[in-house]
Amino acid sequence: MSVQERKQRERAERERLIVATARELAEQQGWDAVTTRRLAERIEYSQPVLYSHFRGKREIIGAVALEGAAEMAAALRAATSAADGPRARVAALAGTYLDFAARNPAVYDAMFELDGGLAFAHEDTPQPLKDAFAALLDSLTEVAGDGVHPGLFTELFWASLHGLATLTRAGRLPPEHTERRVELLVNRLAKL
Amino acid sequence: MSVQERKQRERAERERLIVATARELAEQQGWDAVTTRRLAERIEYSQPVLYSHFRGKREIIGAVALEGAAEMAAALRAATSAADGPRARVAALAGTYLDFAARNPAVYDAMFELDGGLAFAHEDTPQPLKDAFAALLDSLTEVAGDGVHPGLFTELFWASLHGLATLTRAGRLPPEHTERRVELLVNRLAKL
DNA sequence: TCGTTTGTCTAGCGATGCTAGGATCAGCTC
DNA sequence: GAGCTGATCCTAGCATCGCTAGACAAACGA
Numbered sequence: 040m041s042v043q044e045r046k047q048r049e050r051a052e053r054e055r056l057i058v059a060t061a062r063e064l065a066e067q068q069g070w071d072a073v074t075t076r077r078l079a080e081r082i083e084y085s086q087p088v089l090y091s092h093f094r095g096k097r098e099i100i101g102a103v104a105l106e107g108a109a110e111m112a113a114a115l116r117a118a119t120s121a122a123d124g125p126r127a128r129v130a131a132l133a134g135t136y137l138d139f140a141a142r143n144p145a146v147y148d149a150m151f152e153l154d155g156g157l158a159f160a161h162e163d164t165p166q167p168l169k170d171a172f173a174a175l176l177d178s179l180t181e182v183a184g185d186g187v188h189p190g191l192f193t194e195l196f197w198a199s200l201h202g203l204a205t206l207t208r209a210g211r212l213p214p215e216h217t218e219r220r221v222e223l224l225v226n227r228l229a230k231l
Numbered sequence: 232m233s234v235q236e237r238k239q240r241e242r243a244e245r246e247r248l249i250v251a252t253a254r255e256l257a258e259q260q261g262w263d264a265v266t267t268r269r270l271a272e273r274i275e276y277s278q279p280v281l282y283s284h285f286r287g288k289r290e291i292i293g294a295v296a297l298e299g300a301a302e303m304a305a306a307l308r309a310a311t312s313a314a315d316g317p318r319a320r321v322a323a324l325a326g327t328y329l330d331f332a333a334r335n336p337a338v339y340d341a342m343f344e345l346d347g348g349l350a351f352a353h354e355d356t357p358q359p360l361k362d363a364f365a366a367l368l369d370s371l372t373e374v375a376g377d378g379v380h381p382g383l384f385t386e387l388f389w390a391s392l393h394g395l396a397t398l399t400r401a402g403r404l405p406p407e408h409t410e411r412r413v414e415l416l417v418n419r420l421a422k423l
Numbered sequence: 424t425c426g427t428t429t430g431t432c433t434a435g436c437g438a439t440g441c442t443a444g445g446a447t448c449a450g451c452t453c
Numbered sequence: 454g455a456g457c458t459g460a461t462c463c464t465a466g467c468a469t470c471g472c473t474a475g476a477c478a479a480a481c482g483a
Contacts, residue, residue, distance in 0.1 A: 075440060085463050096440065159403040187415065194404050195412050202394030211351040212386050220387045223379065228419050267471060277432050288471065
């Protein structure tokens with residue numbers, strides 16, 4: 040048994056290595072540079088090994104996305120729990136979200152721009168994604184306003200953050216007034 | 232001279248054909264299906280002909296994006312000019328924007344998701360893009376609120392619409408309550 | 424009528440994601 | 454300890470991608 044267990048451990052370790060390497064490479068040189076050949080070379084295995092862990096490149100992207108979602112959820116929880124009052128919580132939430140997107144562009148792409156084969160808004164949505172949304176929901180429910188469905192409000196708030204994040208990073212929005220835009224968003228959307 | 236002019240006309244016509252075919256193919260089967268080979272086959276010319284009109288695939292995407300931007304700008308103008316009062320104008324603006332994105336997903340991708348090699352928020356931004364932004368700006372200035380820079384407000388409003396459009400189409404947001412989300416967006420962001 | 428230019432096509436390059444089939448090496452049995 | 458077996462990994466290759474070089478033909482000006 041012990042032999043099998045060791046092999047399983049090594050396999051799991053190698054899988055983590057693949058995901059970490061893909062992420063690192065994507066952050067360094069963009070997802071276009073993450074080819075199966077380059078990835079294989081970096082982990083010092085041959086190409087087909089990747090396919091014994093993942094169905095294909097899509098699933099590797101999906102794995103990076105899940106890792107990112109878990110981190111983002113944790114970051115949002117940490118930021119909101121350290122803030123005092125609804126106003127500060129929402130502001131911290133928005134700031135942390137955009138900060139995460141700006142600091143981890145490749146991961147953010149894996150989560151929301153690229154096709155990682157993940158299910159959203161379903162019952163079979165992976166847990167880390169649910170957690171991240173729940174982190175948003177928890178802090179936004181208290182400022183949704185009377186008669187407004189918290190889930191719907193959270194979806195809208197999230198969409199606005201997502202729009203700001205992607206348009207800014209793609210150079211569609213000038214980066215200088217990011218903070219003022221976030222401030223305006225919080226002031227207007229949240230019923231304080 | 233007449234001969235040269237005829238040739239120029241034919242060239243311009245063929246260029247329009249390329250762009251229209253690329254757009255059609257993208258709407259039918261997605262941008263992944265728009266390969267230079269397939270595109271060349273559809274227009275009944277060989278592959279290198281494409282490269283005598285455009286530097287590469289990116290530029291073809293960019294051409295589709297510009298065409299789309301012009302159409303979107305026109306649609307926004309038409310919708311807002313037919314609406315009475317600031318409230319109705321903003322609602323029409325938002326509805327038309329999301330409707331355009333939903334009806335022309337491939338074109339919307341070309342404009343905002345894919346790399347079409349276009350400059351944004353610069354002085355050398357192509358006119359159709361400026362027009363589309365100006366259409367937003369014109370209807371949103373009157374509801375920006377006191378002391379709020381209209382351009383900044385427009386950027387935020389646009390980002391929110393963009394987030395709703397992309398997340399909905401990518402299956403990240405359930406499509407059923409789209410209208411309620413738009414209503415909430417208009418009610419909260421606009422100072423009426 | 425004869426070069427020259429302009430336009431188009433065939434063929435091919437390097438790179439992509441992915442896979443088939445053979446080699447190698449660990450573990451187990453006698 | 455020898456031989457078998459099954460898992461593990463690699464080499465080699467496929468089809469397809471964006472893009473380009475060089476050959477060829479048609480249309481033009483002299």
